[in-house]
Amino acid sequence: MAKDPVCGMMIDEKKSAGNSVYKGTTYYFCAKNCKEKFDKSPGQYLTMK
Numbered sequence: 779m780a781k782d783p784v785c786g787m788m789i790d791e792k793k794s795a796g797n798s799v800y801k802g803t804t805y806y807f808c809a810k811n812c813k814e815k816f817d818k819s820p821g822q823y824l825t826m827k
């Protein structure tokens with residue numbers, strides 16, 4: 779399982795809508811919408827906890 783950094787949902791990597799590699803780490807997303815948001819400003823989502 780991986781955490782979608784945009785909405786915080788736990789998702790199965792195999793069922794993810796997409797993924798992005800940022801600074802050597804792969805992030806998975808529940809929806810294309812989340813991936814698009816992340817791709818625009820990855821830093822914003824990675825600092826949010």
Ligand SMILES: [Zn+2]
Binds near residue numbers: 782786787808812
């Ligand atoms: Zn999401």
